[in-house]
Amino acid sequence: MFGAMRKTPLMIEFQITQEYLGFSNHLVYLASLFKECLNSDTYSDG
Structure with a gap:
């Protein structure tokens, strides 16, 4: 898309x-998900 x-x-x-993370009764580790999203190829150069 980008x-x-x-x-x-x-x-x-x-x-x-x-x-979105389960209110105050759950602990969620999303750093690996954010890293994957930010490191993904946007295909802006073809």
Whole structure:
């Protein structure tokens, strides 16, 4: 998606609030998920 829309400003949105992570009774480790998303190829160069 990012590579196909070169002239459109785009940004990734991460849901890190307690509402999406199981409120206050669960511990969630999402650093590996965020790392995978940020390191993924956007195909902006083809």
